[in-house]
Amino acid sequence: MDSRQLTGVIDRFEGDLAVVLLEADGDVVDETTVERDELPEDAAHANAVLSVTLAEDTVLDVTYDDEETTQREQDARERFDRLAERPPSDENDS
Template identity: 40%
Template sequence: MTADGPVTCVVDRIVDGTTAVVLLEEDGDVVDQLDVDVETLPEACRHEGALFDATISDGGIVDPEHRPERERERRDRLQERFDRLSKRLDEK
C-alpha cells in the first residue's frame, strides 16, 4: 500500500454495482489500488474513468475532490492514442 497522503485516484471499474476498484496514482504511475463501496464516493465519481484527488488515510479514501477537467483531458488523450493505433492497424 502506498504511504498515507494525497494521491490521484481513478475509478478503474465498478463490480456488481457496489464495489469501485480505484487505482491510486503518483506522478502518473499506478502505485496501488483500493476496493471501496461505491456509495462512499461522491456521486460525480461513481462511474468508470472518474478522476479525483483524495487523501489516503488508514487504507481509506478521505476528502475526494472530483476533477472533471482532468478526467476529460485524460479521456481525450486515451481516445487519441486509440485512434492512432487503430489507424496503424488499418494501414497493414
C-alpha cells in the same frame, strides 16, 4: 495521523464497491475500495479521475476531477484514432 493525497482512477465496480487504482507520479502504486454511495455523483463511472486523501489505508476524502477525466478520455481517444489509421497503401507496386 498523517494524510497523503493521491490521484485515483476508478477501475471497476464490484457490487457496491468501486475499485480505485491509486497513482503517484503517473504510476499505479496501490489500489483501494470506496463505497459507491461515498463517491461524488458525477464520478460514479469507470475511468473517473479522483483526488483521494488517505490516512494509513483509510480513505478520508474523495473528490472528482472532471477536467483530468475529460483530458484522459480525449488522450485515449486520440491514441486509439492514431492506432486505427491504416498505413497508406502503395498503389505503384502493381
